[in-house]
Amino acid sequence: MSEINVQLNNGAEALLEAPVTVAEALKRLDRDAAKKALAARVNGREVDLGFTLGTESNGAPVQIEPVLPETLEGLDVLRHSTAHLLAAAVLDLFPGTKLGIGPALLEDPRYGFFYDVIAPRALTEADLPVIEKRMREIAKRNLSYRRDEIPKAEAIKIFAERDEPLKCELIEEKAGPVVSVYYIDGSPFIDFCLGPHVPNTNKLKAFKLLSLAGAYWKGDATQPQMQRIYGTAFFTQEELDAWIKQREEAERRDHRRLGRELDLFSIQEQYGQGLIFWHPKGALVRKAMEDYLYEELIKRNYSFVYTPHIARRELWKISGHEQNYGDSMFSPTKIEEQEFRLKPMNCPFHIGIYGSQQRSYRDLPQRYAEMGTVYRAELSGTLHGLMRVRGFTVDDAHIFCTPEQVLGEMIECVDFAAEVLKTFGFEKVKFELSVKGSDTTKQYLGADEDWAKAESAIAAALQEKGIPFERIEGEAAFYGPKVDFKIEDAIGRLWQLGTVQWDFNLPERFELEYIGEDNKPHRPAMVHRALFGSIERFFGILIEQYAGAFPMWLAPVQVAVLPITDRVNDYAERVARELREAGLRVELNLKSEKIGAKIRDAQLQKVPFMLVLGDREMEQGMVAVRERSRGDIGTMMLAEFRQMAQGLVESRAITTVQSRES
């Protein structure tokens, strides 16, 4: 009988008789932690509570750290185990179901876990409550999660006997010589899994199944399609309820709903999927966005260009779009035996302008900016409100410069993007450095060395700027690596906004040149960049960001003028006119309604300021001001209000609240 020295991460130590399980060791070290623990780390390695200590010790004490609730690790274990519970319930209800994978999800706030299955009959959403009920029944039976380690061949045999071909495939691909499998004792479920898991189903109390979706096996469209059941789990019912409530709140900010309620835009099926109609109010927001951008472009010494929407097919062969991007392009159309294709990107056109004359190094960099409308043949199933469409406008620019200037220009672009995003009040922006992948099905132009060189240069530049970024393989554009800015929508879906891309291929393909100091031709470098990315998508994100309550400078209607009685209608008209002359966007409500109803209308339209006008105000040339989030803020002279309102617009203040104090 040997002894083993164990030490808890809080310092507590004990000498125990080996073999002993982690759960038993914990009980001796810290009763409270032992009760709450879901799993543990032993010498840094995550294990089940049922893990037997014995061989770890070679003199030094064995380090034990409980994995507790209310930690990310704890949540991971909880959700992963709940995914297993889900699979057990599905197997129970639908014998013959084939299992795919069932991980916990911690990064995506929409879900907590999923399990991919192929059931004998197609599952429908009506099955979810039934499955959830069975999960609760199983959880109540207090069944153990049991881990077993067996040779690979045996594992494959077990899963083959259960007719689980997908699991066999996974084991073949991923497993070492020894395979760990998990049972839920007393249920038909067994999984190929590393763990760790909760010891017991009674730890699983607060969970909910959310939705049913299609998902390709291994995420590959050529593989069979499975059904993915999404759910989430928390440690307590209160946390789950709070999460559900928060999600309902978020759904109220959906840009599609607000777009209709605030009359900002529409998509009309009789005109085509994924095509956006900007209504007058949405168009005003867009104009404010674009005006701001134009101002900034001028400050940063960009020049403006306008280019066609369509070009000869040959052009797209030269650029490589037809070969590398053709699937996303609208099919060619023919006129007088010549084929044309709609543009999916603006770059070749700006290249056309650069190439239209001889360039000197003294002229570089050339920065061409355009609100360029492009069309892409997106799959119908991917379309989503303003976020994914088939026709959209890019706040595009292409910078032609010397190779020495590229990095500086890229840093400028990232800077520019950061400033623009700040103006709109975005704080949670994610930067991604997308580079060429090893995946050979995707095509890339250019030599590997160039790709590697460009990547390390961009990474260095981002680091120098102190911008944290994530490196993503296989997401680069076909012509070069890029930096993307991404942001979440109301319910946590991540969308790409702007992008800065280094392109060492298109200048080559179009044989662009500039004459250098040495009086010889050289190849210029090229940077593609967009800050909003797609104006449509950025608008969608903005709607959700502000929940439709746009800051003053973006609000389509900035001031609602609301006369209390017909007697003051003339005065109200004068007020409206004066404010309009000062450049403000004003709506006058002369309806025969009581003031409460007029206020309610303006409030629902999320108009920043309401001016309530009655006899008192008319007599003194004043306005009673109501701000949408604070309510009545008192009476002031019309001129005073006008100045305040103009100040808010000019400063592009994000809230209407701080400004009055300032």
Added chain:
RNA sequence: GCCCGAGUAGCUCAGGGGUAGAGCGCCUCCUUGGUAAGGAGGAGGUCACGGGUUCAAAUCCCGUCUCGGGCUCCA
């Protein structure tokens, strides 16, 4: 494109083999009311489209289109 679900008035939705419903919005009239809904009346629908079953289809079945949630893709 693929998997599951859904399409009823401008919007949100109820109904469901036998004369098409509500609330909001819209129009008209009355009302002139001081900070989130004043009153009355009215207009408005081939129940997405096409086919089938049936004496009879908005309702059941099939197909198409569109939308929603995902997968794949991507600004």
